Amino acid sequence: MVESSMMDSSLISGIDWVRFWEDSYDTRSRIMRRDYEIDDWSERAEDYSESRRTNQYEFGESVYATLDHYGVIPPNSQVLEIGSGPGTFVIPFARRVGHMTAVEPSEGMIRMIHRNAAEAGVKNYSILPKLWQDVNSTDLRGKYDLTITSTVIWMFRDIMDQIRRMEEVTQGYCCVVGGIGTGQTFEAELWKKIMGDTPHPQYPEYPLIYNLLYMHGRIPQVRIIDYTSMRTPENMFRMYRVFYSIYTEITPEVEKTIREALYRDSGEGPCVRKYRSAIVWWDPAVRRKELRGIA
Structure with missing residues (x-):
């Protein structure tokens, strides 16, 4: 685990970070040929499950261990996860x-939760089979x-509204786990081969989410973790087939390009990826004094 201290406020002041977030969302939307659909996540469910189970849930275990170390999760906690x-x-x-309460609308992902939980002997969980936007946060207040939440935060254009709804349902902490670029060139090179000069879509997470929180009066804490994902080439x-179908027609040529790139990268063996994520958490009840009263 890599430690990260709080950022210098002078580096993030004077910028409309909400507008920055919205512009990134809008730019990405303009190059999409269709919106993400719940069925896309159902189609990816088994493959996604394989990646998240790497090293006995290394990613999830590292997030839990970090939050536990800093006293974020008291004994017998009630935890809500958005986009499970x-x-x-x-x-x-x-x-x-x-x-553990999981907010998850995809039937495919829900099947994976039940399967993985049964295999792990986990029973103390429930599922709200809805989009987070459709959950009545008032009914869950405190x-x-x-x-x-992790992975789905970039889907919310109205980012601060959704953060406030997260805060409404908690009597303790909120946490966003966001990806950090690792400098890998595979994704950029594959995008170039398939999409040409179309700009690569951005999925802003960290440090943008930190800046949003800080400039709206929160006092976020950050720790950085490294983890591994392992998948079969077919996985x-x-x-990639689902991902690129959002942006272009999946022709035989596109499929061939994907398969050839994967073979050059990993051959017949497993595809191993090293990732880095930021765990950002804050106590909604604690605000910076100079911004107290700002939503």
Whole structure:
């Protein structure tokens, strides 16, 4: 785990970070041929589950261990996860907390949660089969000790509205786990081969989410973790096929390009990727004095 101190406020002041976030969202939307659909996540469910199970849920275990170390998760906690996928956090968290509630609309992902939980012997969880945007946060006000999300945060154009809704349902902390670029060139090179000069879509997470929180009065804490994902070549092919179908027609030529790139990268063996993510958490009840009263 790599430690990260709080940023110098002089580096992030004077910028409209919400507008920055919205512009990134709008730019990405303009190059999409269709919106992401719940069925896309169902189609990816088994493949995504394989990647998240790498090293016995290394990613989820590292996130839990970090939050536990800093006293974010008290004993017998009630935890809400937004966009749970195949159980990335459900499995490692439920082994240790009082109860885990997963907000997950995809039937495919829900099947994976049940399958992975049964395999892990985890029973203290429940599922809200909805989009987070469709959950009535007022009904859940103050019910949870921790509200956490990862992977789906970039889907919310109204980012501060959704953060406020996260805060509404917690009596403790909120947490966003966001990706950090690792300098890998594979993704950029494959995009160039398939999409040409079309700009690569940006999925802003960290440090943008930190800046948004800080400039709206929160006091976010940050720690950086490294983890590994391992998938079969066929798993990776299906993942890229779904991803590129959002942006272009999947022709035989596109499929061939993906397969050839994966073979050059990993051959017949597993596709191993090293990732880095930022764990950003904050106490909604604690605000910076100079911005107290700002939403």
